[in-house]
Amino acid sequence: MSKEIYENPDLKKERQNCPFNKEEITHLLDGGKEKTIERKQLENYILSDEQLKDAVPMEYLSHADKYAEELRKACLLMHKLADSPAGQVPTLRALMGAGLGSAVLKEGNPLALHYVMFIPALMGQGTIDQQAKWLEKAYNLNMIGTYAQTELGHGTFLRGLETRATYDPKTQEFILESPSLTAYKWWPGSLGKTANYAVVMAQLYTKGKCEGTHPFMVQLRDEETHEPLPGIVNMWLNPVCISSYIHYGTYVKPTNSKLSYATMVFVRVVVCQDVTTNLRKAVTIATRYSCVRRQSELKPGDREPQVMDYQAQQNKLLPPLAATFAFQLAADHLWNLYHTANNNIEQGDLELLPDLHGLSCALKALCSSEAANFVEVCRQSCGGHGYMSCSNFPRIYGQVTAAETYEGENTVLWLQVARYLVKTRKEQSGGLSVKYLIGEEKGPKTVDTTLEGIVKLYRRAAVGLVDVAIAELDKSGRKGEAPHDAWNHAAVYLIKAAQAHARLFVVESFVDSLKEGKLSAPVRTVLSQLCELFIIYWLLERSGDFFLCSNLTKQDLLLLNSKYVELLAAIRPQAVNLVDSFDLRDEVLNSPLGCWDGNVYQRLFDEAAKSPLNQSNVHESFHKYLKPLLKSNL
Numbered sequence: 001m002s003k004e005i006y007e008n009p010d011l012k013k014e015r016q017n018c019p020f021n022k023e024e025i026t027h028l029l030d031g032g033k034e035k036t037i038e039r040k041q042l043e044n045y046i047l048s049d050e051q052l053k054d055a056v057p058m059e060y061l062s063h064a065d066k067y068a069e070e071l072r073k074a075c076l077l078m079h080k081l082a083d084s085p086a087g088q089v090p091t092l093r094a095l096m097g098a099g100l101g102s103a104v105l106k107e108g109n110p111l112a113l114h115y116v117m118f119i120p121a122l123m124g125q126g127t128i129d130q131q132a133k134w135l136e137k138a139y140n141l142n143m144i145g146t147y148a149q150t151e152l153g154h155g156t157f158l159r160g161l162e163t164r165a166t167y168d169p170k171t172q173e174f175i176l177e178s179p180s181l182t183a184y185k186w187w188p189g190s191l192g193k194t195a196n197y198a199v200v201m202a203q204l205y206t207k208g209k210c211e212g213t214h215p216f217m218v219q220l221r222d223e224e225t226h227e228p229l230p231g232i233v234n235m236w237l238n239p240v241c242i243s244s245y246i247h248y249g250t251y252v253k254p255t256n257s258k259l260s261y262a263t264m265v266f267v268r269v270v271v272c273q274d275v276t277t278n279l280r281k282a283v284t285i286a287t288r289y290s291c292v293r294r295q296s297e298l299k300p301g302d303r304e305p306q307v308m309d310y311q312a313q314q315n316k317l318l319p320p321l322a323a324t325f326a327f328q329l330a331a332d333h334l335w336n337l338y339h340t341a342n343n344n345i346e347q348g349d350l351e352l353l354p355d356l357h358g359l360s361c362a363l364k365a366l367c368s369s370e371a372a373n374f375v376e377v378c379r380q381s382c383g384g385h386g387y388m389s390c391s392n393f394p395r396i397y398g399q400v401t402a403a404e405t406y407e408g409e410n411t412v413l414w415l416q417v418a419r420y421l422v423k424t425r426k427e428q429s430g431g432l433s434v435k436y437l438i439g440e441e442k443g444p445k446t447v448d449t450t451l452e453g454i455v456k457l458y459r460r461a462a463v464g465l466v467d468v469a470i471a472e473l474d475k476s477g478r479k480g481e482a483p484h485d486a487w488n489h490a491a492v493y494l495i496k497a498a499q500a501h502a503r504l505f506v507v508e509s510f511v512d513s514l515k516e517g518k519l520s521a522p523v524r525t526v527l528s529q530l531c532e533l534f535i536i537y538w539l540l541e542r543s544g545d546f547f548l549c550s551n552l553t554k555q556d557l558l559l560l561n562s563k564y565v566e567l568l569a570a571i572r573p574q575a576v577n578l579v580d581s582f583d584l585r586d587e588v589l590n591s592p593l594g595c596w597d598g599n600v601y602q603r604l605f606d607e608a609a610k611s612p613l614n615q616s617n618v619h620e621s622f623h624k625y626l627k628p629l630l631k632s633n634l
């Protein structure tokens with residue numbers, strides 16, 4: 001007799017009479033029906049392997065045991081690559097990020113940097129000969145690499161890196177050295193125990209002149225013994241400069257010194273997708289839990305309501321739900337720009353490089369910071385159970401908030417965006433993704449609160465805040481301040497302008513995707529509601545920017561507030577159906593709060609029972625410490 005599958009009755013009710021085709025949204029997010037089929041086949045292939053399951057929860061292992069266990073599984077995953085139903089690169093992409101990969105490697109993938117940065121650095125900056133020599137070795141895992149750029153003393157200011165690579169024309173070798181404690185490479189993932197090679201960013205010195213930071217291939221450990229090579233701590237020998245700027249002892253300048261930063265641009269682009277995947281997990285967990293959890297009294301005398309029926313809970317969870325679509329669609333647009341720009345750069349056409357740099361910095365900073373804030377709101381929306389390690393919120397938050405720092409600390413990236421915006425606005429040049437900065441904003445300044453009218457408000461704010469920042473810079477200049485001081489004293493305005501630009505890009509991506517997309521009417525309706533909710537939410541959150549740069553009135557704001565709460569009520573009935581459309585398996589969510597069946601309390605109880613402390617009634621420490629204290633009559 002088949003075992004009755006339990007489904008929480010409230011969740012079951014939420015799923016009845018769904019007005020849209022969930023699979024249509026799943027296919028949209030996956031990039032098409034075929035991609036969904038491929039993803040599900042890959043998930044079955046990986047998650048059905050018993051050797052990839054944790055015997056005990058990772059949180060109860062020692063640091064060293066966690067590392068060993070993650071390395072065991074990571075290596076097993078690599079052995080499974082060859083037979084993957086999805087092909088190498090799609091499998092690697094799935095295994096390196098916050099989706100399928102995190103279902104197996106909950107503490108992180110010791111081999112991630114090899115694929116996410118080391119190989120991309122070789123592909124992006126190695127010469128043909130160097131790629132011929134190293135890429136096959138890297139893809140065959142005959143070497144494990146990392147990307148060693150950050151030092152104890154410098155992570156942001158790359159021109160301040162202290163590691164030096166001095167070219168010796170006699171031996172035609174580079175001598176790499178870390179001249180001080182602050183020059184020690186610090187932070188690179190896998191550098192400590194896993195990698196035996198690294199792409200090392202170092203200041204290139206030749207003929208006594210510093211030519212700036214360049215990437216070098218350095219062997220760190222013996223390929224057989226894995227022992228660090230002699231002198232590895234503070235002196236590295238025999239590195240090879242990746243990309244050929246030394247021709248017969250003479251330095252040949254690259255067409256653009258920033259091309260050596262290309263690997264960072266790649267990761268900033270993929271990080272936008274990765275934090276969105278993590279946000280989807282957090283929203284799914286919190287939404288399902290909020291429809292299972294019944295608490296307090298809404299109508300006196302009635303049964304305790306689902307907490308999702310409180311408008312306050314909808315206000316917490318529906319904007320992040322909408323954000324997952326907004327960020328995904330924006331990340332897709334950025335990915336397309338990355339490919340176009342990269343193909344052009346390979347042909348020597350660097351025209352799109354500033355746009356790519358500006359937009360990748362903007363979107364990485366926006367998606368990571370917004371996702372981190374939203375994940376924390378999702379955690380808080382689940383009360384005490386959201387605080388438990390087994391809820392998976394602490395791990396999801398840790399992964400997302402790390403992205404606010406790595407690959408360019410967000411503040412620093414916002415200032416990079418501002419530099420690009422000010423230059424584009426002043427020079428009225430270029431600006432593929434900032435076309436609105438070129439020429440004057442046309443049309444009446446009156447406000448209409450339709451979708452198109454709200455997008456126009458975002459554009460006015462984006463232009464207006466750049467002009468406010470430029471006015472501040474000019475004012476400082478007139479006072480005789482040096483450009484670097486004027487820039488520093490306008491930082492607050494510059495960052496606001498950058499953030500407004502990033503939000504405009506996300507809003508336009510969302511609106512344009514709905515216009516262009518071949519969607520059924522029911523899906524278009526629910527996604528349009530989410531789009532309108534999200535762009536009004538952000539406008540209400542940042543209303544000062546809009547008051548400053550448009551004719552927005554108090555009446556407009558009150559009208560938008562009413563529209564916002566109406567949309568909360570309209571979307572509420574579809575919240576569970578929308579997160580079901582993400583098609584995130586329980587193993588990927590890895591949380592008793594978010595499981596598809598809603599069997600929350602039993603799963604919480606089972607998780608608690610796994611704790612080593614719950615394997616006996618009295619822990620041995622009682623007899624060692626507590627009992628003597630109880631007897632000591634202090």
Ligand SMILES: CCCCCCCCCCCCCCCCC/C=C/C(=O)SCCNC(=O)CCNC(=O)[C@H](O)C(C)(C)COP(=O)(O)OP(=O)(O)OC[C@H]1O[C@@H](n2cnc3c(N)ncnc32)[C@H](O)[C@@H]1OP(=O)(O)O
Pocket residue numbers: 089092093096097098112115116119147149150155156157158159189258259261262264265267270271274353354357405406407408409412413416419420423
């Ligand atoms: C094969 C399978 C593949 C699988 C992939 C699967 C992916 C799946 C998911 C991935 C999961 C995510 C895991 C991520 C792990 C990451 C781990 C972390 C790694 C790191 O953190 S690596 C180190 C990162 N460090 C940084 O980012 C440093 C930040 N600092 C800088 O970038 C720079 O110092 C600076 C930009 C802040 C300032 O530099 P500088 O002072 O030299 O520049 P200026 O401000 O003076 O500007 C000069 C001009 O240069 C332009 N510029 C600057 N940077 C760039 C760039 N990167 N590209 C292009 N142009 C750049 C400026 O715009 C200026 O131009 P202008 O015309 O003069 O204005």
Ligand SMILES: Cc1cc2nc3c(=O)[nH]c(=O)nc-3n(C[C@H](O)[C@H](O)[C@H](O)COP(=O)(O)OP(=O)(O)OC[C@H]3O[C@@H](n4cnc5c(N)ncnc54)[C@H](O)[C@@H]3O)c2cc1C
Pocket residue numbers: 113147148149150153154155156157186187188189402405406407408409410411412415
């Ligand atoms: C989880 C994780 C993984 C990492 N992995 C790697 C890796 O694999 N390889 C690698 O090379 N690195 C790695 N890093 C390092 C990372 O790239 C750096 O931490 C990051 O670039 C920030 O640099 P920093 O730590 O020097 O911070 P700092 O730049 O020292 O930041 C400190 C403060 O100074 C401010 N600040 C700095 N410069 C400016 C400025 N010009 N204007 C205004 N404010 C400024 C910042 O906004 C921040 O508030 C990793 C970091 C983390 C957290």
